Amino acid sequence: MAVRENDLVLLVSLDDGVRLVARVTRGARISTIRGFINADELIGVGYGSIVRTSLGHEVAILRPSPVDILMERGERVTQVIYPKDAAQIIMSTGIGPGTIVAEAGVGSGFMTAFLAYYVRPNGKVYGFDKRRENLEVARRNLSMLGLLDYVELELRDVITEGFNINNTDVVLLDLGDPWNAIPNATQALKPSGYLVVYVPTINQVLKVLDKMRELKYADIKMMDVTVREWKTKTNEVRPNTWINAHTGYVIIGRKTIR
Amino acid sequence: MAVRENDLVLLVSLDDGVRLVARVTRGARISTIRGFINADELIGVGYGSIVRTSLGHEVAILRPSPVDILMERGERVTQVIYPKDAAQIIMSTGIGPGTIVAEAGVGSGFMTAFLAYYVRPNGKVYGFDKRRENLEVARRNLSMLGLLDYVELELRDVITEGFNINNTDVVLLDLGDPWNAIPNATQALKPSGYLVVYVPTINQVLKVLDKMRELKYADIKMMDVTVREWKTKTNEVRPNTWINAHTGYVIIGRKTIR
Amino acid sequence: MAVRENDLVLLVSLDDGVRLVARVTRGARISTIRGFINADELIGVGYGSIVRTSLGHEVAILRPSPVDILMERGERVTQVIYPKDAAQIIMSTGIGPGTIVAEAGVGSGFMTAFLAYYVRPNGKVYGFDKRRENLEVARRNLSMLGLLDYVELELRDVITEGFNINNTDVVLLDLGDPWNAIPNATQALKPSGYLVVYVPTINQVLKVLDKMRELKYADIKMMDVTVREWKTKTNEVRPNTWINAHTGYVIIGRKTIR
């Protein structure tokens, strides 16, 4: 498979592993920290090939994953849910092809994108946010990934206005005061469905758990996820020194009916 | 949505959170640690409902996720790849609807099932193992989850016989001596594709990394994943005391061509 | 240095690393999981020697550390503070030779013993507990380690009766409701001294922090400590699978005056 005009490509330096996701725009130069590459020279080159920068350094030309694209080039206007947490949420709730998910708030749309990627081709993500600028950023990020067909974005404050859908498989809340949104989220959720709440502090955790217990959620689980990345150089295999050791707590419960 | 005959249901005690995945077989009794439930009484009950056991204890009747089914009822003949690691592998490699994955060895088929679930409806998992009994267990686990259509299982030692496919998006190795399988795995992989190796010890890590560097893999990453689960009782919110703190290291690289 | 009658010795199997702390009582047999050793044969043997059990298995005869003795032979009537947390507390507060520490509650006296060991020869630990049986167990554990000279134990409920000392360098609270003891602890503490609170749940954490802020503590820190132990066998070097991943949170603040 060969690089085409307008592709997003992942360039990885063979010298030091530095990574870069770039758009292959005809006539443009792609700058790396060790020289540049003319985009035109990449068109038609097979993915997986090694090319040289203007300074002679070798770079692998790879197809980026959705995670690569978002993390390297996604616009951020808010704190985002990281792939490590997204992966765990998706796996723990059985989100997959066909799942219907509601998400409030969308923020920069990173989680929206991960959800959209996994509910394809026949599922749908309904994304709500009360800030228009967030939705615009999210729309651009989703568009960059080609995922807009699987998402409905709506300007809406779910705490005061409620969700305008129901019978969803999963509702995900990424809000500062999610406990205030849990009653409406419960309306939007089908019985046995998954409520997922993502919060960074233990002050919030206690309020969320209280509200979920009050509304009779079952199988309430909470977890935090740590992914430790390692250096993999020949004679220096060891965990990275500094890691992002805390992003947020994931709380998951199941809606019950009486 | 209501419980039907032969469904697998997730029962969660409201008293203490104990979980159980059971088959709703007409005429059978489902035993819990606090009394039993007649399966017949569950048929037609809405998912999300609360029922009582013979001893009067309340139990939520929920639809199990694939993870629930595998972890609670999957047969195990080998060490399995845990959902936390599977989630990270899938997210990091962009495995999703349509992806073609080769996996050696299949073992009990837990990872195979996670892969199959996410490559639906138009992807495929080619699973290899040199032990017939492993493949039989894997087949039963995949069948229980309704995922056999997305998997080809084959009795084959990929180290000595090679893979019988190529141009795959991802090759995953879960073997005792994966370094010996990396040359053949590289054949099976398309350029820019992902090689994923899962090993529990650092002795193995060093051998895998050496072989991947020798075969010119780019963007080599290594990680270990910890998911800490918490107690969520009203006045006792805290991480669980004992956790499975180490399963394996995930090593991922990208195939390059010269 | 040679083993003497009545010594506590650490026996470690060379086959499998199994550890045992035993008293060398004349005439007694020391049972291991692979045969026994006659205590009489150990007397006069140099520490560090290898001896054989009745079944021919090799065992190293070592001098146990205080941690070895407590963890292997200490009596427990309560949840104890683990060495990993004790080490961190001691280092973070500068506890060393000469330090005056007050501790409530003593429980089984493990933390008391660690404190006593480090304040020697000229410091002192004042240990309070409202249960007589705890103090008796603590006394036996301290006696086994030869540390009673550095400790004053007293039956006393510090919440209702206060501490009967003041101007201490450090006060450590290991109680179910430590926020209720903080006012009296503050009385017992010298200005600039360290208040250390150890609690397992985040519900407790929030109450402790509120009270410490109310009483104008400065430099409030909180931490949790994870020590991951590894298997070290020749071809299987890897972290242990199951670890004690959560014991308690350590909260430390400094008393200020106005």
Added chain:
Amino acid sequence: MAVRENDLVLLVSLDDGVRLVARVTRGARISTIRGFINADELIGVGYGSIVRTSLGHEVAILRPSPVDILMERGERVTQVIYPKDAAQIIMSTGIGPGTIVAEAGVGSGFMTAFLAYYVRPNGKVYGFDKRRENLEVARRNLSMLGLLDYVELELRDVITEGFNINNTDVVLLDLGDPWNAIPNATQALKPSGYLVVYVPTINQVLKVLDKMRELKYADIKMMDVTVREWKTKTNEVRPNTWINAHTGYVIIGRKTIR
């Protein structure tokens, strides 16, 4: 207890917790990020007091612990052993008043200082390094802490020249190639004594373990230590986002004799 001229004091901002260790030098100004304090005004002020900076911000005046002094003001010419690891090493080996420790290499002397602090008043630390500049830095750090009396520093390459002492309770190796020093370390160690090796990479780990097994060490343990610090603000109690997640592996074994 009051601040005296030339004391090292710990200043902690009550606004934001920013910490600073400063020398109270007559006539000098102590600059903080929120205004300055005249050192002369601190002399005679009781420890634990709150003072105001020139800009009116409140600062607590506290006695620093050895850890505060080293971490805030210690000179560093090498990678240092962190307090979290030092605490665990000291606790695991029973280092306390009276212990005799040999350390190679001393580096910036941080670990030397922690050791010296805990072997007081009747123990001793013998510190070796093959670089004169390291020893000079270590000497200044030890002097700042008032710990020089408990330490002998010597310019010496223990790999080629051996240790010039023996019968030590503990030998600690903090070298790039510690496996080469283990034979001489074993000579310096008394039977049943503790060999402690500190290395950052798993490549080194495997070489150290091989050498320790070859030289018949018993009770070989390996661990890594993580201390997660938390934010403790009123409405934002949560682990810090970024932590130093890997410093080094601690390997400990006991010398045996045949």
